[in-house]
Structure formats: C-alpha cells, structure tokens
Amino acid sequence: MATMVRCGVHAVRGGAARRRRGGAVDARAGAEASSATTTSSFGAVDGMSAETCEGLKRALAEDLTHLFDAKGIDAALYASDVSFTDPLTKYDSFAGYKFNIDMLREVFKPTYTMHDIYQTGPWEISTRWTMVMGLPAFPFMWKPTLTFTGLSIMGIDPETTKVKTHVDTWDSIENQKHLSPEGVAEVLKQIFDFSQTPALETPGYTVMKKFADYEVRKYDSYLVAETGPGVDVREMKDGAPTKMDPQAAGQSFNSLAGYIFGKANEGGAKMEMTTPVFTNSGRMQFVLSKDKYESVDKLPASTSAAVELKEESGGMFIAKKFSGIATDEAANDVEKQLRKFAARDGLQTSGPAALAQYNDPFTNPLLRRNEIIIPVSNFEM
Numbered sequence: 001m002a003t004m005v006r007c008g009v010h011a012v013r014g015g016a017a018r019r020r021r022g023g024a025v026d027a028r029a030g031a032e033a034s035s036a037t038t039t040s041s042f043g044a045v046d047g048m049s050a051e052t053c054e055g056l057k058r059a060l061a062e063d064l065t066h067l068f069d070a071k072g073i074d075a076a077l078y079a080s081d082v083s084f085t086d087p088l089t090k091y092d093s094f095a096g097y098k099f100n101i102d103m104l105r106e107v108f109k110p111t112y113t114m115h116d117i118y119q120t121g122p123w124e125i126s127t128r129w130t131m132v133m134g135l136p137a138f139p140f141m142w143k144p145t146l147t148f149t150g151l152s153i154m155g156i157d158p159e160t161t162k163v164k165t166h167v168d169t170w171d172s173i174e175n176q177k178h179l180s181p182e183g184v185a186e187v188l189k190q191i192f193d194f195s196q197t198p199a200l201e202t203p204g205y206t207v208m209k210k211f212a213d214y215e216v217r218k219y220d221s222y223l224v225a226e227t228g229p230g231v232d233v234r235e236m237k238d239g240a241p242t243k244m245d246p247q248a249a250g251q252s253f254n255s256l257a258g259y260i261f262g263k264a265n266e267g268g269a270k271m272e273m274t275t276p277v278f279t280n281s282g283r284m285q286f287v288l289s290k291d292k293y294e295s296v297d298k299l300p301a302s303t304s305a306a307v308e309l310k311e312e313s314g315g316m317f318i319a320k321k322f323s324g325i326a327t328d329e330a331a332n333d334v335e336k337q338l339r340k341f342a343a344r345d346g347l348q349t350s351g352p353a354a355l356a357q358y359n360d361p362f363t364n365p366l367l368r369r370n371e372i373i374i375p376v377s378n379f380e381m
Contacts, residue, residue, distance in 0.1 A: 007119050008050075047121070048119075048156065052161060056161060057119070060117060060163075061114065061117050064127065067112050068104065068105045068112055069105075077162060079094070079164045081093055081164075082094050082097055082163055082165065083166070084100065084166045084167075085168070085178055086167070087170055087173060087176055087177070087179070087180055088183055089178075104133070108146075109133070113129060113130045114128070115128045115208070116381055121155075123155060123158055125156060126154065127152045127154075129149065129152065131147070133145070133146045133147075133148075134146075140191070142194050142367075144190060144192070144193055144194075145190075146187070146191065147190070148170050148171075148172070148210065149170070149208065150168055150169045150171050151168070152166060153167045170186065171209050171211055172210050173186050186212070193321075196363065196367045196368070196369060197358055197369050198359065200273050200275045201274045202274060203219055204222070205220065206218045208379070211341075211345075213320070214318055214319060214341050215319045216316065216318055216347075216376070217319055218315070218316055219312075219314035219316075219317055221314045222287055222311070223295075223310075223311050224285040224286060224312055225256050225285065225308070225309055226284070226307070226309075226310060227252035227283055227284045251306075252283075252284035252306075255304055256284060256285075259286075259302055260273075260288070264302060264304040265301065265302055265303060266301040266302075267300050269300040271288065272292070274289060276356040276357050276358040276371070277357050279355045280352055281352065285312075288309075295311065296310060317375050318374050319373045319374075320338045320372050321370070321371050322371070323365065323366060325365050326370040331355050335353045335372045338374060342374070342376065346378075348377050348378045349375065349376055349377075350376060353372050353373065354372070355370065355372060356371040356372075357370050358370070
C-alpha cells in the first residue's frame with residue numbers, strides 16, 4: 001500500500017485535532033499530550049517551510065519502513081532527548097526510544113504499515129498506521145495476535161528540525177494517557193482472546209482502523225467456489241439472514257467439498273484446505289488458494305452445475321468477531337450490533353452481511369473464530 005505524503009496543516013487531524021470514527025468526525029478532542037508539540041512549545045513564531053516539510057516527511061516515511069527490521073531507525077532524525085509516550089510506555093531519551101523498538105522487534109515480531117503522513121501543526125507531523133504483533137508461544141500457548149491502529153504525532157524542533165516529541169494514540173480507546181486503565185484493559189482483552197485461526201490460507205486484509213467495538217478492514221481480492229448461480233449483492237437486502245437453512249447448507253457444503261476434493265473438477269485435482277467458509281442467505285463460499293492458482297482461469301473447471309468459480313474483488317468491510325456456535329440468533333445479534341456501530345459512525349453499508357466461520361465443527365465452541373462482515377462505501381482515514 002502506497003504511503004501518502006502531504007504538506008500543509010490538516011486541522012482535522014493530529015495533535016489537537018478531532019478524532020475520526022469511521023467516516024465521520026468525532027467532536028471529542030484528541031490526545032491531551034499532543035498539545036506539547038504546538039509552535040509555542042519550541043518558541044518558534046512561524047511554521048516550517050514547504051521545502052522543510054516535504055524533506056522531513058519523505059525522510060520519516062522512509063525511516064519508519066525500517067522501524068522493526070534489521071536496519072532500524074536513523075538516529076540522525078531524532079533529538080537525543082526525544083520523548084515518547086503511548087498508552088503503555090514512556091521514555092525521555094533516544095536510547096529509551098530505541099530500546100522499546102528493539103524489544104518489540106525481538107519479542108513480538110511486529111508488522112508495521114504506514115497509511116499516511118501529513119503536517120498537523122506548524123512544527124508537527126503525524127502518521128496513521130497499523131501494527132500487528134504476535135506473542136511468544138511460551139507462555140501464550142493460544143498464540144494471540146495484538147492489532148493496533150492509530151496516530152503518531154511528532155513534534156519537530158525548529159532549530160534542529162529533528163523529532164523532539166512523539167505521542168502515539170490508539171483508535172480503540174478514548175483515554176490516551178500513559179497507563180490509563182482503558183489502555184491496559186485493551187491490551188489484556190486482546191491477549192486473552194482465545195479464539196483460534198487455523199494455519200491455513202485465508203483472504204488477505206489490512207485492518208485500517210480498530211475500534212473498541214469493531215474493525216474496518218481493506219480486503220485483497222480472493223478466489224472462491226460458490227454454490228448456486230451468481231448472486232448480485234446489489235439485489236440482496238441489508239439484514240437478509242447470514243446463515244442458510246440446515247438442509248441447504250448441507251447440500252451446499254457437499255457440492256463445494258466435491259469440487260475441492262477432486263470429485264467435481266476437471267482432472268480430479270485435490271486442493272489445499274483454506275479458511276473461512278462464507279455464508280450469506282442462499283449462498284455458501286469456499287475460499288480457494290490464490291497463492292497457487294492466481295486467477296479464476298487457472299482454476300480446474302467445475303464439472304458440477306451447482307458450483308461456480310469467481311473472484312471476489314475485496315474492498316472495504318466492517319467486521320466484528322464472536323466465539324461460540326454461530327447459530328442464527330447469535331449471527332443476527334452480531335449483525336445488528338455491527339449495523340448500529342456503522343450508523344453511529346456515519347458509515348454506509350453497501351451490501352448484505354456475510355458470516356465467516358474459520359473452524360471445523362470439532363473445535364471447542366469457546367475457541368471458535370466467527371465473524372460478521374459487511375461492505376461499506378464511504379470509509380475515510
């Protein structure tokens with residue numbers, strides 16, 4: 001994903017700017033700590049020039065691509081006494097700043113994606129990012145994954161044009177203060193999420209924003225085998241049942257299983273297992289390996305009239321996870337919650353909900369990963 005690099009102060013973003021929820025502007029103030037990066041903090045009357053801004057942003061955009069790799073960040077871009085604060089950690093020197101980065105790299109193996117970088121004050125530059133971390137297998141045998149999205153608000157020293165302050169905020173909490181109970185609770189909630197995702201190929205996506213209630217995801221395109229004739233999602237009503245009736249589900253599952261196990265495809269090719277299984281009203285989809293087949297025309301042709309091969313285009317979706325047995329009642333309740341959150345945050349749904357089930361029927365219901373996902377049309381960062 002290309003990183004956007006823009007100059008000119010963006011008043012609705014960054015330090016004292018208002019936070020965005022979904023596609024709507026939230027009137028609540030941003031992180032209090034970011035006020036330390038305003039012009040008056042460094043005694044400068046004027047802001048940085050366009051040339052200085054462009055140079056800094058390009059340098060930081062390049063530098064932050066190495067945040068968690070072997071090269072690491074460039075010390076020349078940061079003041080020796082740079083202060084760093086996020087809802088969990090706090091340091092007052094570059095040595096402490098780098099220690100935290102190195103610790104995260106070695107212990108949690110994070111992946112970091114920068115979505116945007118822009119000027120948010122006369123001497124302030126902010127980035128929007130996603131970070132995903134895995135915890136070590138011991139003592140975390142259930143292998144939890146921690147996902148955070150948020151803003152990094154960097155105050156620039158006018159005299160040296162180095163980063164002097166760095167404040168991180170998370171989209172999933174309101175109280176951004178260091179060691180706030182809300183921040184600690186968010187981390188513990190993610191650590192003790194025992195739902196299991198099988199080690200199988202699955203559609204790729206990036207979490208663009210992770211809120212306390214749900215996620216906004218950008219899905220890559222993916223291949224599926226689908227039961228029945230093609231369904232135009234524009235003709236399906238929002239709120240249609242996400243689950244199929246048991247008899248139809250059984251027939252659909254058998255048809256799709258016949259295709260992937262080689263009984264109903266040309267050449268009898270046996271395909272790798274993938275996850276999840278998607279259901280939506282009258283259709284069921286098995287995900288097919290895009291790593292192996294790349295496109296629909298490279299898939300073995302179906303010999304069953306009940307199975308259609310297609311490529312889903314991906315795009316923006318909202319998603320909410322739940323565990324247990326995905327009964328009609330449970331799936332419908334989660335869908336109602338998700339639509340309520342979308343309406344609250346000004347997001348427009350653009351198609352029916354789908355139920356994604358990641359686990360086989362023999363998995364303990366408490367460990368199952370189920371999700372409701374709904375496409376949205378107006379998400380903005």
